[in-house]
Each structure stands twice: as structure tokens, then as C-alpha cells.
Amino acid sequence: MAEPQIHHLNGNDRRPKVLMLNQSPTFALFPSLFTQKFRILKAWESEQPLDQFLAKHARSVHALLGDRHTVVNAELLQLLPALRMVTVTCTGVNQIDLAECRRRGIAVANLGGAYSEDVADFAVGLLIDVLRRVSASDRYVRKGFWRSKGDFPLGFKLGGKRIGIVGMGKIGIEVAKRLQVFGCSIAYTSRNKKPSISYPVYSTVQELAESSDAIILCCGLNDQTRHIVNKKVLSALGKEGVVINIGRGALIDEKELVRCLVGGEIGGAGLDVFENEPYVPKELFALDNVVLCPHRAVHTPESFQASAEIAIANLEAFFSNRPLITPVTND
Amino acid sequence: MESIGVLMPIPMNSYLEGELEKRFNLFKLWTVPHKAQFLKENADSVRAVIGNSSSGADADLIDALPKLEIVASFSVGIDKVDLKKCKEKGIRVTNTPDVLTEDVADLAIGLMLAVLRRLCESDRFVRSGKWKMGDYKLTTKFTGKTVGIIGLGRIGQAIATRAEAFNCPISYHSRSQKADVKHKYYPTVVELAANCDILVVACPLTEETRHIINREVIDALGPKGVLINIGRGPHVDESELVSALVEGRLGGAGLDVYQNEPEVPEELFGLENVVLLPHVGSATVETRTAMADLVIGNLEAHFLKKPLLTPVV
Numbered sequence: 001m002a003e004p005q006i007h008h009l010n011g012n013d014r015r016p017k018v019l020m021l022n023q024s025p026t027f028a029l030f031p032s033l034f035t036q037k038f039r040i041l042k043a044w045e046s047e048q049p050l051d052q053f054l055a056k057h058a059r060s061v062h063a064l065l066g067d068r069h070t071v072v073n074a075e076l077l078q079l080l081p082a083l084r085m086v087t088v089t090c091t092g093v094n095q096i097d098l099a100e101c102r103r104r105g106i107a108v109a110n111l112g113g114a115y116s117e118d119v120a121d122f123a124v125g126l127l128i129d130v131l132r133r134v135s136a137s138d139r140y141v142r143k144g145f146w147r148s149k150g151d152f153p154l155g156f157k158l159g160g161k162r163i164g165i166v167g168m169g170k171i172g173i174e175v176a177k178r179l180q181v182f183g184c185s186i187a188y189t190s191r192n193k194k195p196s197i198s199y200p201v202y203s204t205v206q207e208l209a210e211s212s213d214a215i216i217l218c219c220g221l222n223d224q225t226r227h228i229v230n231k232k233v234l235s236a237l238g239k240e241g242v243v244i245n246i247g248r249g250a251l252i253d254e255k256e257l258v259r260c261l262v263g264g265e266i267g268g269a270g271l272d273v274f275e276n277e278p279y280v281p282k283e284l285f286a287l288d289n290v291v292l293c294p295h296r297a298v299h300t301p302e303s304f305q306a307s308a309e310i311a312i313a314n315l316e317a318f319f320s321n322r323p324l325i326t327p328v329t330n331d
Numbered sequence: 332m333e334s335i336g337v338l339m340p341i342p343m344n345s346y347l348e349g350e351l352e353k354r355f356n357l358f359k360l361w362t363v364p365h366k367a368q369f370l371k372e373n374a375d376s377v378r379a380v381i382g383n384s385s386s387g388a389d390a391d392l393i394d395a396l397p398k399l400e401i402v403a404s405f406s407v408g409i410d411k412v413d414l415k416k417c418k419e420k421g422i423r424v425t426n427t428p429d430v431l432t433e434d435v436a437d438l439a440i441g442l443m444l445a446v447l448r449r450l451c452e453s454d455r456f457v458r459s460g461k462w463k464m465g466d467y468k469l470t471t472k473f474t475g476k477t478v479g480i481i482g483l484g485r486i487g488q489a490i491a492t493r494a495e496a497f498n499c500p501i502s503y504h505s506r507s508q509k510a511d512v513k514h515k516y517y518p519t520v521v522e523l524a525a526n527c528d529i530l531v532v533a534c535p536l537t538e539e540t541r542h543i544i545n546r547e548v549i550d551a552l553g554p555k556g557v558l559i560n561i562g563r564g565p566h567v568d569e570s571e572l573v574s575a576l577v578e579g580r581l582g583g584a585g586l587d588v589y590q591n592e593p594e595v596p597e598e599l600f601g602l603e604n605v606v607l608l609p610h611v612g613s614a615t616v617e618t619r620t621a622m623a624d625l626v627i628g629n630l631e632a633h634f635l636k637k638p639l640l641t642p643v644v
Binding site for chain 2: 151277291
């Protein structure tokens with residue numbers, strides 16, 4: 001693919017170098033947006049083994065562009081002594097050793113709220129689907145059962161349900177804003193109390209689950225939130241309770257969730273993420289009160305365009321010595 | 332009231348049946364082998380008929396029941412009731428408005444999300460094991476899409492309120508422009524269709540609105556447009572809709588109702604841009620109970636000579 005020539009002045013490529021270890025959907029969709037401004041070093045296209053490729057560029061690479069599959073750990077950082085900035089085209093940063101980056105003075109930027117609307121839309125879609133059995137009854141119709149077996153069993157009303165949001169960040173706020181209008185009441189739990197938010201807040205996910213008809217997981221995955229939805233929380237949620245996960249699979253003890261769903265101990269689940277993607281527990285395939293999606297909450301062209309724009313804005317800010325646009329904070 | 336004969340032509344809801352049996356002499360017509368004969372034999376006992384979206388009271392049935400006083404429909408739409416004939420004969424008609432408004436509006440939004448974000452198709456993708464072989468593709472963003480609503484009654488307004496929470500601009504068409512409504516009005520359905528991304532049918536079925544979604548409207552909505560029907564099957568020219576979807580001239584459809592339920596055009600079964608539901612707009616435990624209570628309430632009011640709760644005629 002021919003690179004635009006405008007930045008080749010006097011035969012010198014003046015574009016700052018940006019390292020990429022793996023191809024990301026954002027880059028794949030909008031490569032020229034990036035290559036117009038940056039010289040992208042594509043490790044996955046090199047014939048050299050990774051450590052040799054990195055050694056070649058070790059002294060001159062100051063920025064890394066990654067996504068949720070780009071693991072940034074101490075071993076990698078050791079090979080990139082000149083690295084000063086990491087930007088990822090995703091919201092979650094559980095794949096990045098943030099402490100190690102801080103120690104080395106490496107700034108980290110994610111996408112801020114670029115994906116929030118699409119993810120919130122997906123969460124609401126999953127909740128309606130589970131309660132109203134949308135996917136299950138669509139299956140029923142396509143199998144010809146409406147004609148041969150009669151009406152599909154009744155679903156459950158969304159209006160008036162108590163929704164518990166786990167993690168009231170940018171995504172949680174968008175979910176709450178949408179569900180309020182359906183006549184749902186909103187409560188939440190969050191790492192940091194949000195004084196500007198007026199919904200009732202609970203100290204633990206278990207207490208939230210006890211007072212909710214459905215919980216929606218909108219928080220990041222870290223050491224504190226791994227398996228935050230466990231046996232006790234599922235038990236608190238109860239026989240008619242629903243869990244919606246658009247965060248990370250490991251937020252839920254998946255084995256326990258499957259056991260509860262198969263045993264009828266909780267009411268249903270809408271899952272876009274799993275502990276070991278793309279493997280999804282087969283026991284769930286027979287259930288009509290479960291909706292299973294292949295980690296696609298974010299995946300619209302609009303989200304990827306927004307993510308390209310923010311990643312580029314962060315890279316430009318870094319290379320101009322300005323503050324990053326969407327630095328990862330402890331928020 | 333145990334001697335009052337109430338006719339239920341088809342099964343609708345076991346809670347409703349139970350409540351009717353407690354109070355009246357309920358004739359469950361679907362359990363009878365020779366329906367026509369049964370009707371003849373019991374005609375003089377039947378003072379009430381229970382209707383729903385698929386079974387009402389047409390001229391023939393009304394003529395066959397000389398003692399009929401009230402048709403209480405277990406639905407809000409009463410297109411299957413011959414209202415003109417009922418008016419002529421002084422037969423009262425009731426329906427179940429308001430209690431199902433939220434469920435139907437919720438489902439309309441659920442259909443929009445399911446179609447645009449391919450929820451059902453993604454679920455199929457996972458269950459078939461295909462995810463192990465590769466990722467699912469991109470889908471279409473819902474937030475910010477323009478939603479055009481045909482009929483801005485209770486259900487239409489509830490859909491508008493919900494869609495607005497997703498920053499969707501709202502436009503509408505109805506018989507006349509509404510003075511107190513801030514949304515953009517279009518005097519024809521074709522203009523509405525040409526200027527929205529998602530077109531929702533939310534009006535009653537009448538002679539005027541039959542096939543309100545025709546070839547011209549479908550063409551105006553176009554290859555990126557999506558049709559959502561939570562009204563009645565006959566609102567849509569179904570064969571035009573099917574060929575438009577199969578040929579890619581319409582972007583997608585979320586359907587809860589069909590021309591001839593429970594028949595659903597099989598050509599749609601293989602399409603990934605379509606969601607097909609078996610008329611479940613009000614099909615929740617909570618709402619069907621509320622609807623049943625309203626049917627009972629209307630019947631009791633009538634036979635106790637009190638004002639009807641939700642009369643149509």
C-alpha cells in the first residue's frame with residue numbers, strides 16, 4: 001500500500017514512530033488516518049522474531065499503540081527502554097501493568113468515553129432480550145414452533161425493575177440514563193463514591209444485588225474486581241435476578257454462574273464477555289433465559305472512527321509535549 | 332353472576348380463564364368438538380364475549396348471539412371487533428389500554444436494538460460454535476439514529492420517550508399534527524420514511540391504515556432503513572416487505588405481527604437483518620395479569636350496572 005508522500009521532505013520521513021505489536025480493528029479500518037501522521041512500525045508484519053524487531057527499534061520508539069489484546073507487562077517494557085507513552089483503542093486496561101508503567105514514567109491513555117454509547121446500547125438491548133425473551137422467541141419462530149406448538153411462554157416486564165449498576169463510570173452513567181426512562185429505578189456501587197450522582201449507592205456488590213432485580217457490570221477488570229460476582233452475589237440476586245455483563249468475563253465466577261443458571265437459581269443472564277473467549281460454556285446453549293454475544297458491544301463503525309480519532313489525538317498531544325487527552329486515571 | 336354465560340373462543344391466558352370461571356359460566360369454545368352446534372345450543376346464554384388480537388366479534392358471531400351485551404377484549408387493538416354493528420345493537424366494547432403501553436414500547440426499542448446490533452444473530456453465531464473460527468462483524472450504532480413513528484398515541488409517545496434517552500431525534504406522522512408535540516411532523520408516511528433511519532408502526536389498524544406500509548414507503552425507507560412493526564400485520568403489505576428484504580432494498584425489519592398469524596413468511600428465516608417475534612408485545616406475566624384484571628373489572632362493572640372502566644363503544 002503506497003504511503004502518502006506529503007511528509008517526506010527532502011527524502012526524510014518526519015513522521016514520529018509509533019510501535020504496534022498486533023493489528024487492531026481500529027487500525028485495520030482506518031489505516032491512513034494513522035499513517036498520514038505517524039510512521040507505524042508493524043511488529044506482526046516483520047519476518048524477524050519479536051525480540052529482534054524490538055531490539056532494532058528499542059532506542060527510537062517512544063510510543064506504543066495497542067488494543068485489548070496488547071499485553072504490556074514488565075518483560076515487554078524491559079525491551080523498550082525509550083518508551084514514554086502507551087495508547088490503547090479500548091476502554092479496559094487490565095492487559096497493561098499500570099504500576100510498572102508508572103514506575104517507568106510511561107503515560108497511558110485509553111479511549112475515554114468513545115465507546116460508552118454503543119456499550120450502553122448493547123447492555124440495554126441484552127437486558128430487554130433476556131427479560132422479554134427476544135432471541136429465544138426469534139429462534140422459536142424460525143424453527144416453525146409458533147405454528148406447531150402455539151404461543152411462546154410469557155416473559156417479564158422491564159418497567160419498574162430495580163437495576164443495580166456495578167461501576168458508575170462513563171458507561172454506567174449512559175446505561176443509567178437510558179434505563180431510567182423505561183421506568184426502572186437505578187442504584188449502584190462504585191470504587192469511588194460519585195457526589196454528583198443522585199442514585200442510591202451501596203458499599204458492596206452483594207448488598208447491591210440483594211436490592212436489585214438485575215445487575216449490570218460496567219466496571220473495569222483488576223485485582224479487586226476479579227470474580228466480583230461470585231456465589232454469594234448470585235445467591236443475593238436470587239431466582240428471578242438477571243445479570244448483564246458487558247465488562248470483562250473474569251468479573252464473574254463463570255463456573256458458578258453456569259451452575260446457577262442450569263439449576264434455575266438465578267433468572268437469566270445476558271453475556272457479551274467470557275472468561276476464556278472465544279470458548280463459551282456449552283451448558284448455556286440449551287437455555288432460553290440466556291443471551292450470548294461474541295464480545296461485540298463496541299463494534300460499530302462509528303465507535304471505531306471515534307477510537308481512531310482519540311488515539312490519534314492522544315499521540316499528537318504526546319508528540320507535541322501536551323497533556324494526553326484521555327489519560328487513564330484511577331477514576 | 333355464576334349463571335351469566337361468557338364465551339371465550341380461543342385460549343388466551345390461564346389466569347384470565349380461572350378468574351372468569353370463578354365469577355361466570357365460562358364457555359371455552361376451543362374445547363368443544365362441534366363449535367357451530369355448541370353455539371346454536373347455547374346462544375341464548377351468552378351475554379359476553381372475550382376477544383383478543385386474533386379473535387374478536389365479527390358480524391356473523393354477533394348475529395349468532397342474540398343476548399350478547401358486551402365484548403371485552405384482552406388487547407388494546409380492537410380491529411377484529413365489528414364496532415359499527417356493536418354500536419347499532421347497543422353492544423358495549425371494552426379493551427385494555429394503558430396497562431400494556433410500557434411493555435409494547437419496551438419491545439419496540441428491544442426490536443430496534445436487536446436488529447441494528449444483530450443481537451439474535453450474534454447469539455446464533457455463538458451457539459453454533461462459529462465464534463471459535465473468527466469474530467463476528469461490525470453492526471450498526473443505535474444511539475443518535477432518527478426514529479420515525481406512525482401514530483403518536485399512548486404507545487407511540489412511550490416509544491418516543493424511550494428513544495430520546497438514546498439521543499434519537501424523533502419525527503412522526505399521524506392523522507393530524509399535534510399542537511403540543513415538539514417532534515417533527517410529516518404529513519405523509521412516505522415523507523416520514525424518507526427522512527428517518529428507523530420507521531415504527533404504532534397506530535391502530537383501521538380501513539385507512541391497512542397496508543400503510545406499501546412499496547412506496549418501503550422504497551423511501553431504503554436499503555439502510557429499518558422497519559419495526561408492533562401494530563398489526565395488515566399494516567404492512569407483507570409480500571412487498573418480504574421481497575424488499577430478500578432483495579436488499581430494505582435495510583432490515585423487526586416484526587412482532589404478521590398478516591396471518593401464526594404464519595410467518597419462511598423466506599425471512601434465513602435473513603440476518605430481520606428479527607421475528609411471535610406477537611409478544613404485551614406478553615409478560617405482569618402485564619397479562621393486569622390486562623386480565625381489567626377484562627374482569629369491565630365485565631363486573633357492566634353486569635353490576637356501573638360505569639365501564641375502559642369502554643371503546
